[in-house]
Amino acid sequence: xxxxGVGSSPGNVAVYHGGKMKLLDRRLRLxxxxxxCSATVLALLALILIVTDTQVKQIFTIEKRAKYTDMKALVFxxxxxxxAAAYSLLQSVRCVVGSMKGSVLFNKPLAWAIFSGDQAMAYxxxxxxxxxxxxxxxxxxxxxxxxxMKLCNMFGKFCNRxxxxxxxxxxxxxxxxFVSSISAFSLFRLYGSTQRQPNVAVMK
Amino acid sequence: xxxxGVGSSPGNVAVYHGGKMKLLDRRLRLxxxxxxCSATVLALLALILIVTDTQVKQIFTIEKRAKYTDMKALVFxxxxxxxAAAYSLLQSVRCVVGSMKGSVLFNKPLAWAIFSGDQAMAYxxxxxxxxxxxxxxxxxxxxxxxxxMKLCNMFGKFCNRxxxxxxxxxxxxxxxxFVSSISAFSLFRLYGSTQRQPNVAVMK
Numbered sequence: 249x250x251x252x253g254v255g256s257s258p259g260n261v262a263v264y265h266g267g268k269m270k271l272l273d274r275r276l277r278l279x280x281x282x283x284x285c286s287a288t289v290l291a292l293l294a295l296i297l298i299v300t301d302t303q304v305k306q307i308f309t310i311e312k313r314a315k316y317t318d319m320k321a322l323v324f325x326x327x328x329x330x331x332a333a334a335y336s337l338l339q340s341v342r343c344v345v346g347s348m349k350g351s352v353l354f355n356k357p358l359a360w361a362i363f364s365g366d367q368a369m370a371y372x373x374x375x376x377x378x379x380x381x382x383x384x385x386x387x388x389x390x391x392x393x394x395x396x397m398k399l400c401n402m403f404g405k406f407c408n409r410x411x412x413x414x415x416x417x418x419x420x421x422x423x424x425x426f427v428s429s430i431s432a433f434s435l436f437r438l439y440g441s442t443q444r445q446p447n448v449a450v451m452k
Numbered sequence: 453x454x455x456x457g458v459g460s461s462p463g464n465v466a467v468y469h470g471g472k473m474k475l476l477d478r479r480l481r482l483x484x485x486x487x488x489c490s491a492t493v494l495a496l497l498a499l500i501l502i503v504t505d506t507q508v509k510q511i512f513t514i515e516k517r518a519k520y521t522d523m524k525a526l527v528f529x530x531x532x533x534x535x536a537a538a539y540s541l542l543q544s545v546r547c548v549v550g551s552m553k554g555s556v557l558f559n560k561p562l563a564w565a566i567f568s569g570d571q572a573m574a575y576x577x578x579x580x581x582x583x584x585x586x587x588x589x590x591x592x593x594x595x596x597x598x599x600x601m602k603l604c605n606m607f608g609k610f611c612n613r614x615x616x617x618x619x620x621x622x623x624x625x626x627x628x629x630f631v632s633s634i635s636a637f638s639l640f641r642l643y644g645s646t647q648r649q650p651n652v653a654v655m656k
Contacts, residue, residue, distance in 0.1 A: 382584075397599065432640055
């Protein structure tokens with residue numbers, strides 16, 4: 249018979265030592281770490297691509313410079329990606345420290361904090377990308393009825409780089425959406441065990 | 453001692469009959485139903501407010517009509533809210549049927565389907581609102597550097613109604629975000645119990 253031990257301290261701390269659980273936990277920790285590291289790198293790449301994005305165009309005698317601050321949605325995207333990169337980096341460090349300790353020590357308040365943070369980051373990233381994509385689409389195709397002219401025919405290099413930045417931010421947000429599902433799993437499975445704790449006898 | 457029964461069929465069906473569990477399940481079902489009904493009504497309200505939004509303005513000899521199809525972000529918001537309202541209505545019916553049956557009969561494939569659907573709806577709604585809010589902000593304040601003029605000084609009534617529709621959609625998406633957390637709870641707590649099932653003896 250396989251060995252399974254379930255322990256719980258009064259501070260809502262649950263420690264699992266089962267074979268299946270250990271394997272699942274190891275895989276989850278590794279996936280979470282990879283996703284968080286990817287999110288950090290991709291969000292940082294998006295930030296750098298957009299912040300350094302600039303193009304100068306000579307229109308008759310007037311010199312016109314396009315920069316990301318001209319488009320408020322890109323400023324929002326930069327800020328959102330800065331916050332997401334810093335948050336993902338901190339969480340990656342937490343994952344590495346957790347992996348080095350080896351055991352899965354999980355308390356509910358921490359799990360709730362991580363779940364809430366991950367949810368906030370995922371939704372913020374999706375909102376920033378949607379706003380940026382909307383502005384980008386107006387820049388590419390224009391809104392004829394509203395007389396908002398397309399600009400990407402004039403500032404092609406600027407638009408391409410901004411699109412690259414938005415694509416990188418999109419990949420980062422996909423990673424964050426998956427991470428938020430993992431943290432939801434890590435939090436809510438605790439309720440599957442603790443609900444039954446007082447009535448459960450563990451066989452060794 | 454309180455009574456707790458945990459049963460699981462080979463088809464990954466788990467049925468809970470505990471006192472605490474029953475109370476939690478009843479509260480969750482009620483909250484979920486209220487949130488899903490609110491999301492349906494608010495998404496539908498947003499859709500109606502935006503689709504019926506129109507304003508005619510006489511500019512010298514030209515008659516200019518503002519309508520939601522002039523702004524692609526509003527079209528996206530209408531489509532997204534239409535899908536969200538239909539989905540939330542179907543899920544509300546499922547909740548009512550589940551409540552009438554009384555017992556919490558939950559299988560993992562169904563829980564995964566509901567979780568995935570809820571997540572997709574929540575992110576889609578947030579994206580639609582962000583895109584619409586971005587277009588709205590350009591309409592209210594303009595993007596001076598890009599020569600995208602503000603329009604809400606001319607079409608104030610149209611803008612106010614569109615803002616009302618977006619606010620209603622925002623409330624619907626908040627409800628959907630909470631609902632997606634509830635469905636995550638309903639899904640992932642199943643993993644807290646089934647992981648331990650083969651090694652757990654239940655005391656009655």
